[in-house]
Amino acid sequence: MISNTHRNGLVVAGTLIGDWLLAMLTYWLFMSLFLDVTWDEMQLHTSVVVGVLYCACIINGGVMLYLREVKRFQIVTKVTRNVLLFAVVAIPLLKFGHFRTMDYDMVPLFLLALIVVVSSFRLCVRSLMNYYRKKGGHVTKVVFVGSKYNNLALYKEMKSITSLGYRPLGYFDDNVNPKFPEDCPYLGTPSDVMEYLANHKDVQELFCCLPSQRAEEIMKILHYCEKHFVHFYNVPNVTNYLHHRVYFNMLDSVPYLSLYREPLSRPENRAEKRLFDILVSGLFLCTLFPIILVIVTIITKLTMPGPVFFKQKRNGLNGKEFYCYKFRSMKVNADADKVQATKDDPRKTKWGNIMRKTNIDELPQFWNVFVGNMSLVGPRPHMLKHTEEYSKLINKYMIRHFVKPGITGWSQVTGFRGETKELSQMEGRVQGDIWYIEHWSLGLDLYIMFRTIANVIAGDKEAY
Template sequence: MNTFKQGRYSGFIKPISYFIDLSIIVGAIFLFEINLKNLYPFIFYACFFWIIIAFKNHFYEVQRYTKVVQIFTLLLRQIVFFVFVLYAFIGFFKQPNISRWALGNYLVLVFFLVTCFKFLVFFLLNKYRSALGGNFRKVIVIGDTEKTRQLINIFNARPSFGYKFIKQFSVKGDEFSLQKCFNFIIENDINEIYFSVADLSNKQINKLIDFADNNLRELKFIPDNKDIYTKKLKYEYYDYIPILSLRTIPIQDTVNKFTKRFFDITFALFIIIFILSWLTPILAIIIKMESKGPVFFKQSRNGFNYKEFDCYKFRSMTPNKDAHLYQATKGDQRVTKVGAFIRKTSIDELPQFFNVLFGDMSVVGPRPHMVSHTNMYAQRIDKFMVRHFVKPGITGLAQTSGFRGEVETDKDIINRVKFDIFYIENWSLLLDFKIIAQTLINALKGEDKAY
């Protein structure tokens, strides 16, 4: 089995930008005599609406190929809406004593400092990429057209974009082979694949898409025109070259990632403090009374980006050497009496909230499989590896849709993968709430395949 690896963008840039901007918004308040009657509600109000406006404005979605004029547009739009919101505070909360002049000076300073910081980060990152060669992504280009040649020139001429062009594959001639491309990508740890739609057949494109999905590589189209082939494609420009991204993953957005992680930590702490704190000692005694062995069962599974982690459960079987190789089946003699109950009610999964707290898992996401099963399904089931673009979950859309427990046929795992991909591409916090609620209902009434 190949070692799957996906190069990532710098994950700390956006959170640090949020922190610095909010620090500017809060700190600048103390430099002016605004005559605020209630300081802390104003601070909360300002920070809250700054984040909301930034989210709607995509204020922190500045990419390595973003133009300076686009940043100016983002800044102007952000500050205009922020000005309206802050002046609305006066009338909405009936604050006639607030100095409008001082508030105006405060907003000018905030705009100036935020602008300086945003461009400082932008130019420092560009310098870091162009001068030091850091924060780069290795790319290849498949196809030989005018647009692919222009794109390669951009990669070579604009090191500030942070793309390291490795190789171009021409599809003309008998020597071209997609398999050679695939081998080269794996051997050289290529992060992104760019290809010309005009140069490949539909069959070749499908093979390329399947390879990218199954090996966690980012695949981007170079179209002949501006026709959008599917609503899920993301349209971007590198200078004047249009680029289509195959799949957008909402959870990878910084705000969404923070929101989901905050919810995961909060929910996990609630379960650990108010349920596991008293349930664990009781179950420990019952499990120990019925059979010898540890209270907790630890199993290696594949998580985000195919990384292995130790997944925890309450032990529901008698200790056996096959626990890491074979799933529980109906009437499985390895399952203890207490084990049958906690498996039927999904109580055995509760220790995984510690995995959530540690950051290996999420409350909701694709269920992680045993390593041996992951290796098998990755080879047999198309697009199985897509589920590793996000953290695995304690529960998931596939599980609440009837595809939990034992995999009896390939159809079971194929349907599970379909639901997992739908979840990844259509994630929302509301969807998570819906899945959690359905999981609780299923646990209370019991499920046929929970054995």
């Protein structure tokens, strides 16, 4: 029997080899077809250096295809980070080492081609793995010990998502549980577990949810699993009061569970995000923004009375209030801090409507990013009145304030932008914000920024 670890190792090795071969093929095609390079000894030396550096970068970046729950954009993000790391490492070394390589004006095109080729390859491998699992390949046979709600919920998840590749064989408990369906049969009491495992050596994983008072029984099963290559998993019985995903953590030797996985709780991640915010916002404020400011000021003064900027108190990190800046797109009105903008809002001017549809009105928020009130990407900040109202209606609403608000965010590029006519729309936005908080990475920020720019160019029907 080939274990999951061995299977996953084969997937990783095969993916890395295929990734490397495609990268080198892309490099050679660029050098031969587009740059008409003559292959001599010097060029072969360069190819060796390029190959070694790229191999080191993809090994460092890793492979996530074998993970049972991974999204396509995460695969593309991983590839993009690998390629960018390769560029950062390879370009200076090739230059200072006086290796013959492509002209610098061709490098961006080569890197883009590399991302597309390798991402396509990895996505194809992932699709083949999912297909293989659905057809019964790479199956992981499991049994349950204890039939409490948490193990029953595990069973339902395993059966509903066939691409996960789990095949439940049955459950053990003191008595038959009628809530378990017939295709997950009763196998006996917990004292029968070891005998069953001895007769069914194809069982690979065991999920135990017996209460801690039965520690002696649990330890016997655990020790048997450790000696006979069965992965033992303890399923904590917290679902009677926590109907939420939880995460296992360790503080030295003490385990504890958390409700949310927060990458930005780590200082190094916060520093990485903050540095990125400062560099991008500072560059924009020193280059394009002054030109845009002059144009907006002239047109605004010609089309409507009042100030060019609009500032409004909104809730930021940990609920702290700050002034969020925008270019004013509405007539001066008393409802600015109470009423959300609507599609045919009479308060908007023609010029203001243009600014809103093109997101120009949001550009002053780069100043908020630069001074640290906001980030380039994060949950959109809401006016104080809305925070007060929705925090009473939506249980998890305030969780979105665990990170800095952003100029754009995951919810905004996945269909939850604009006016919230129904409570379900705000609930969807909050769910998207929480998903972003739990899955943050710099690559995800770059992806959201790309999607935002693409939406602006294509025209977002929810921009009003």
